Amino acid sequence: MLHFLRQVRASLPKVSLACFNLIIALWLALALNFCFFRHVQSLSGFQGWFEWIWLAIVAISLVAYYNLYLQVLNWKWTAKPISIVLIFLGGTTAYFTNQLGAYISPEQIQNVVQTDLAETKQLMTIPFSLWCMGMVVLPIIFVCLIQIEYPLIKKNLLQKAVYIIISFIILLILVLSNYLNFTNIFRQHKDIRQLISPDNVLTSSYKYFHHLHEKHEPLVIFGKDAKMLLPQSDQSKPKLMVLVVGEAARAESFSLNGYSRNTNPKLSQIENLINFSQVTSCGTATAVSVPCMFSGMTREQYDANLAAHREGLLDIAQRAGYKVTWIDNDSGCKGACDRVNNIKISKALKKQYCRDDGFCLDDVLLVSLQRYLASIPHKDKTPQLIVLHQRGSHGPAYYNRTTTDFSPFQPTCKTSAIQTCDRQKLINSYDNTIVYTDHILSEIIQSIDKNKHYQSALWYLSDHGESTGENGIYLHGTVYALAPSQQTHIPMLMWFSNDWKMQHDAHIECLKSKQNQVLSQDNLFPTLLSLLDIQSSVINAQLNILNQCQTVLD
Structure with a gap:
């Protein structure tokens, strides 16, 4: 098995760090978000070619969005660990959004945190295991095997800057030229963002744990004046x-x-x-x-x-x-x-x-x-x-x-x-x-x-x-x-x-x-x-x- 993995590693082409980040952005945006794209399609009201053009615009915008922050976060020592975490979080939550139609909200994070082992076991089904094999394990193996070229700092910064600028320009052009379409969907249906993996689990987890760690408040007495109107008598039940x-x-x-x-x-x-x-x-x-x-x-x-x-x-x-x-x-x-x-x-x-x-x-x-x-x-x-x-x-x-x-x-x-x-x-x-x-x-x-x-x-x-x-x-x-x-x-x-x-x-x-x-x-x-x-x-x-x-x- 180890020999086979070495052969696979040797057969994979080397990629630059900036290109590696783009590959991960493509995977996160396009492979994990079928349910999100279905909702975007149904909410747009477009038909025919306009419908597919709109879906392409949303998909490219999502790729550009992920590429932007991956270029900022992923460096020589962080690229693979961060990518593995995002693939794991995105892949596992995408099962529940795509297969069960679940929205990954702060309340869902609370449910996960407060659930017990028995409930968790019931979600570990064969379809979930097969999904994780294809959408989590295999991509993580790919990330571990692929060889990344890390150029000198100046060249690395230049490459990243080019990718960031291009992604930003693409986002700017697509969002501004379709501003009404984006606002009609994402303002009127704000919760649709809770279908976008792994962004949904990251933002919802932050909101939940931020709320959880707010300053502990003392117990507030409520209904201090409460009393029974009819005192219990010896005869009454x-x-x-x-x-x-x-x-x-x-x-x-x-x-x-x-x-x-x-x-x-x-x-x-x-x-x-x-x-x-x-x-x-x-x-x-x-x-x-x-x-x-x-x-x-x-x-x-x-x-x-x-x-x-x-x-x-x-x-x-x-x-x-x-x-x-x-x-x-x-x-x-x-x-x-x-x-x-x-x-x-x-x-x-x-x-x-x-x-x-x-x-x-x-x-x-x-x-x-x-x-x-x-x-x-x-x-x-x-x-x-x-x-x-x-x-x-x-x-x-x-x-x-x-x-x-x-x-x-x-x-x-x-x-x-x-x-x-x-x-x-x-x-x-x-x-x-x-x-x-x-x-x-x-x-x-x-x-x-x-x-x-x-x-x-x-x-x-x-x-x-x-x-x-x-x-x-x-x-x-x-x-x-x-x-x-x-x-x-x-x-x-x-x-x-x-x-x-x-x-x-x-x-x-x-x-x-x-x-x-x-x-x-x-x-x-x-x-x-x-x-x-x-x-x-x-x-x-x-x-x-x-x-x-x-x-x-x-």
């Missing part, structure tokens, strides 16, 4: 609210919302269930939606930095007198549960319900909830708010999110390389995850309904939705402004026990009247606190669903 935060479930796949397949066979049979059909998420990824929905900020106002060092919904409920507990089967609470009781799933449960890939079925949440409720002393009158964070419909291995008993739709896609699957098999796999979530939610309702120590309720909503190949887009995390409805239109439902209904019938009738109203995760914070009988000046009355029925409640 305390409240138990189970808030289930779903994962990657989309509203259009719920038969409760009119989907033609019966994906909610159990929930559809439950009395007192209130289904909300028009609800949108705060983000398209867990790292955004979860802290946002608990922050008390709206999607438009949401400031991730402030949310990271300010108390939220769970802190306020705890201050008002609730025992707040978080049980997680996903990738963590993203800071929302840092100051409340966290229950770790036992090793015995993990052994029983976790798969070989490290992911656990959501049965672990159900059993953990049942065990926690059973451990509460009967004389304990403390009201409870319990948050269950689902694994839900997290891709790409949808086939591992359910069991045989809850997989009515066959055949399924049994691979993480979902873009290679037959479309119907992929839909079958995803729909089975919704059937399994239907099972989990119905079992939770039955469990808390049997516990007569409390007046009980359940609130379920997903953190975001999921794409399953619509318009060539898979999974989630697309920039919100460009995200399809599959990623932002989420399911949300509530259930109340008869004991709760007896005490708060007007509340429930109000909620029923809003089932088809346009709502969002913005409504969670004020409405949940109101349902828990908590009063605070930080509750936005306009977003409180119950306030919209004030005449009924009065």
